[in-house]
Amino acid sequence: MNDLHHTCQWGTGKRWGSLDTETGMSRLSLSDSDKKARDWFVETTMALGCSVTIDEMGNIFAIRPGRNVGPPTCVGSHLDTQPSGGRYDGILGVLAGVEMLRILNERDARTHFPVGVVNWTNEEGARFPISMVSSGVWAGEVPLETAHGLREVGGGTATMRSELERIGYLGSVPASHTSMPMAAHFELHIEQGPILENHKQKIGIVTGVQAYRWYTVQLTGRDAHTGTTPFDARADAMLAACRMIACSHDLAAKHSALASTGILTLTPGSVNTIPGQVKFCLDIRAASDATLETLEAELKAEFSRLASKDVTKGLDVSVTWRTDTISPAVDFHPSCIKTVRASALSVTGDNSLFREMVSGAGHDSVYTSRHCPTSMIFVPCRNGVSHNPEEFTKAEDCATGADVLMQSVLRYDHL
Amino acid sequence: MNDLHHTCQWGTGKRWGSLDTETGMSRLSLSDSDKKARDWFVETTMALGCSVTIDEMGNIFAIRPGRNVGPPTCVGSHLDTQPSGGRYDGILGVLAGVEMLRILNERDARTHFPVGVVNWTNEEGARFPISMVSSGVWAGEVPLETAHGLREVGGGTATMRSELERIGYLGSVPASHTSMPMAAHFELHIEQGPILENHKQKIGIVTGVQAYRWYTVQLTGRDAHTGTTPFDARADAMLAACRMIACSHDLAAKHSALASTGILTLTPGSVNTIPGQVKFCLDIRAASDATLETLEAELKAEFSRLASKDVTKGLDVSVTWRTDTISPAVDFHPSCIKTVRASALSVTGDNSLFREMVSGAGHDSVYTSRHCPTSMIFVPCRNGVSHNPEEFTKAEDCATGADVLMQSVLRYDHL
Numbered sequence: 001m002n003d004l005h006h007t008c009q010w011g012t013g014k015r016w017g018s019l020d021t022e023t024g025m026s027r028l029s030l031s032d033s034d035k036k037a038r039d040w041f042v043e044t045t046m047a048l049g050c051s052v053t054i055d056e057m058g059n060i061f062a063i064r065p066g067r068n069v070g071p072p073t074c075v076g077s078h079l080d081t082q083p084s085g086g087r088y089d090g091i092l093g094v095l096a097g098v099e100m101l102r103i104l105n106e107r108d109a110r111t112h113f114p115v116g117v118v119n120w121t122n123e124e125g126a127r128f129p130i131s132m133v134s135s136g137v138w139a140g141e142v143p144l145e146t147a148h149g150l151r152e153v154g155g156g157t158a159t160m161r162s163e164l165e166r167i168g169y170l171g172s173v174p175a176s177h178t179s180m181p182m183a184a185h186f187e188l189h190i191e192q193g194p195i196l197e198n199h200k201q202k203i204g205i206v207t208g209v210q211a212y213r214w215y216t217v218q219l220t221g222r223d224a225h226t227g228t229t230p231f232d233a234r235a236d237a238m239l240a241a242c243r244m245i246a247c248s249h250d251l252a253a254k255h256s257a258l259a260s261t262g263i264l265t266l267t268p269g270s271v272n273t274i275p276g277q278v279k280f281c282l283d284i285r286a287a288s289d290a291t292l293e294t295l296e297a298e299l300k301a302e303f304s305r306l307a308s309k310d311v312t313k314g315l316d317v318s319v320t321w322r323t324d325t326i327s328p329a330v331d332f333h334p335s336c337i338k339t340v341r342a343s344a345l346s347v348t349g350d351n352s353l354f355r356e357m358v359s360g361a362g363h364d365s366v367y368t369s370r371h372c373p374t375s376m377i378f379v380p381c382r383n384g385v386s387h388n389p390e391e392f393t394k395a396e397d398c399a400t401g402a403d404v405l406m407q408s409v410l411r412y413d414h415l
Numbered sequence: 416m417n418d419l420h421h422t423c424q425w426g427t428g429k430r431w432g433s434l435d436t437e438t439g440m441s442r443l444s445l446s447d448s449d450k451k452a453r454d455w456f457v458e459t460t461m462a463l464g465c466s467v468t469i470d471e472m473g474n475i476f477a478i479r480p481g482r483n484v485g486p487p488t489c490v491g492s493h494l495d496t497q498p499s500g501g502r503y504d505g506i507l508g509v510l511a512g513v514e515m516l517r518i519l520n521e522r523d524a525r526t527h528f529p530v531g532v533v534n535w536t537n538e539e540g541a542r543f544p545i546s547m548v549s550s551g552v553w554a555g556e557v558p559l560e561t562a563h564g565l566r567e568v569g570g571g572t573a574t575m576r577s578e579l580e581r582i583g584y585l586g587s588v589p590a591s592h593t594s595m596p597m598a599a600h601f602e603l604h605i606e607q608g609p610i611l612e613n614h615k616q617k618i619g620i621v622t623g624v625q626a627y628r629w630y631t632v633q634l635t636g637r638d639a640h641t642g643t644t645p646f647d648a649r650a651d652a653m654l655a656a657c658r659m660i661a662c663s664h665d666l667a668a669k670h671s672a673l674a675s676t677g678i679l680t681l682t683p684g685s686v687n688t689i690p691g692q693v694k695f696c697l698d699i700r701a702a703s704d705a706t707l708e709t710l711e712a713e714l715k716a717e718f719s720r721l722a723s724k725d726v727t728k729g730l731d732v733s734v735t736w737r738t739d740t741i742s743p744a745v746d747f748h749p750s751c752i753k754t755v756r757a758s759a760l761s762v763t764g765d766n767s768l769f770r771e772m773v774s775g776a777g778h779d780s781v782y783t784s785r786h787c788p789t790s791m792i793f794v795p796c797r798n799g800v801s802h803n804p805e806e807f808t809k810a811e812d813c814a815t816g817a818d819v820l821m822q823s824v825l826r827y828d829h830l
């Protein structure tokens with residue numbers, strides 16, 4: 001916990017409590033503060049005897065040698081945060097990995113094969129708008145050129161490649177599972193939802209990840225005066241957007257899915273001008289790819305209807321969709337799930353204190369699972385809140401999670 | 416028309432056609448381009464023999480002496496535009512006034528009393544968010560301190576006072592109807608709506624202005640992860656805002672009123688974070704103050720309901736309202752209306768070519784009408800479109816309007 005809070009001096013965010021550690025984080029990927037956190041990670045893991053490799057996506061692999069040569073069993077997560085995020089999402093997973101290295105060294109432990117800790121670049125997708133993009137390149141699912149060319153959100157001109165270069169983390173090793181193979185990947189993460197807390201449980205054995213997709217929807221109507229333009233002469237892009245966002249919620253609810261809009265921009269942006277242009281993002285999620293496919297089709301049909309003059313009772317608004325991310329549903333590997341369950345039982349000694357669950361959020365483990373056995377470990381977080389400065393997990397819960405993580409790695413190495 | 420397009424070199428906006436004059440305007444109040452247009456207005460009217468007075472709000476009064484001393488009969492409008500506006504809204508009214516001065520000089524005409532042309536500051540309310548704020552100060556309806564302290568929209572730090580100072584238009588004469596009294600105020604303006612065009616008519620005799628109010632609505636929910644936060648654990652400020660904006664449209668329609676949202680901002684602004692904070696503006700309009708009063712009350716009740724957990728089926732979202740503008744319905748002065756009607760008949764020779772109408776938009780004439788007989792003259796604009804770069808009125812329609820304007824001034828001066 002000392003290390004975790006120490007590294008949170010880089011990108012400290014909004015204060016919510018009176019203690020030094022009671023702030024959020026704002027450490028966007030490849031920013032100056034991300035560079036400092038990365039430098040700390042490299043120095044610390046090298047001092048702990050690891051060899052450190054940086055690939056073309058800035059992914060950092062710190063590998064501790066084992067008795068035999070071969071692919072390492074890794075723990076991985078990310079040091080980047082949301083613009084207004086917390087101290088645990090991603091950070092806990094990497095720091096628990098560093099703690100594992102420290103404990104292995106203190107005990108002078110020798111594993112059968114190497115073990116490692118990975119910091120994946122831009123997991124959040126908050127600055128460069130594809131989440132888990134660098135584990136995606138490693139997995140061969142996102143082309144390197146697409147990832148390098150990703151432009152930062154909010155109208156800036158920086159790309160992933162230019163920022164990797166700027167902060168000195170554009171490595172030369174190919175970002176690929178063939179160059180940097182792993183025996184297995186375990187990830188400790190806060191749940192980011194309310195289930196463990198509601199059940200007073202300490203550990204989630206993550207069996208898979210729900211499917212999700214991100215879109216950008218662009219509406220074009222006509223700028224016009226708010227006071228002189230009757231409803232029947234309007235093409236009000238803002239009104240249409242509002243009806244679509246409300247509709248996305250209702251359709252998602254019907255399918256027990258989720259829908260959310262986190263970004264909306266409009267032009268021209270004047271109190272007495274009806275916006276002619278509105279752009280918003282849409283994030284939809286469901287347990288199965290099939291449900292998401294159905295929901296997408298229904299949303300496309302409904303949005304077209306809501307934009308047509310049948311509904312606007314004025315002029316047509318035009319709608320275009322762009323798909324930004326498709327993250328299919330994932331089932332983690334039975335042997336990793338079994339390993340985590342055994343470790344959870346061994347650490348907590350009480351099988352009412354853990355449960356199997358499906359992750360609502362995407363994680364780098366989604367992509368590692370394509371090329372090596374993978375699973376995850378969740379710990380509770382206060383009020384189920386994440387992507388919020390007040391995100392909080394008790395030190396003892398972090399420790400329980402870190403214990404289960406280390407045991408999982410050692411059990412898997414033994415396997 | 417030459418003068419009008421000449422002055423549109425300052426703040427030229429988006430191109431929509433191939434001719435030099437086929438662009439919109441972007442001349443925000445008290446910007447560098449507004450300063451240049453003002454400088455032209457001052458030089459030109461002084462060269463035409465006017466005495467020029469600048470008051471504490473930067474309102475510019477160009478007065479041409481008459482045979483007798485006394486309050487001038489004025490024409491007035493504004494040289495500022497929307498961020499993405501056109502070449503006619505406001506500009507036509509001021510330039511038609513300059514043309515009147517030129518014609519009176521060419522004919523060596525002597526009026527009974529002085530006549531004048533006024534450029535009112537920040538009519539649009541697009542940069543400093545109170546429309547007609549400077550005629551409002553002149554009328555004693557907006558306190559000088561409120562107006563001077565108005566901060567530009569979009570998070571900048573400039574105030575009206577700081578910008579008046581910066582561009583050299585902070586005059587020393589009090590902005591007041593007692594310091595600068597007027598005998599009457601006539602304003603030529605584009606209709607900004609579709610009625611004249613739909614009826615193939617050339618002149619609108621404006622008998623009054625509908626009531627309108629502007630609000631800022633602020634919603635506070637809770638930032639949370641889009642993938643891990645079930646609907647029943649959300650306080651989604653964005654979803655609540657969308658339901659409110661859709662609802663404002665429906666309630667306004669029920670009352671034959673208008674409702675529009677032209678600005679919306681949210682935080683934190685990340686694809687996978689549910690926005691915890693949303694702020695949007697609401698512009699509502701109706702023929703009578705009573706209707707607007709009823710609509711406001713219904714909106715407040717409905718927005719509270721939409722923000723409550725009964726409707727969100729999750730957590731409560733909190734709502735606060737701020738009233739930014741109250742512009743009551745206005746009836747213009749019978750003698751001015753009569754003068755405009757007589758002039759319209761004399762210019763067009765055909766009473767099927769003009770009609771009486773109520774303005775949907777506010778104008779500086781709303782405020783002048785509190786302290787001197789006032790009315791307005793409308794000319795048609797293509798497709799009824801305004802607050803849009805493509806705003807367009809044919810040169811011959813501008814000329815007809817300018818003729819009716821000058822005749823109205825001369826008839827009133829005679830009266």
Ligand SMILES: NC(=O)NCCC(=O)O
Binds near residue numbers: 124363
């Ligand atoms: N864990 C997390 O916040 N991942 C980002 C990708 C997602 O939105 O699910």
Ligand SMILES: NC(=O)NCCC(=O)O
Binds near residue numbers: 225538539775778
């Ligand atoms: N004419 C005009 O656009 N005035 C601005 C005030 C309003 O929105 O009605």
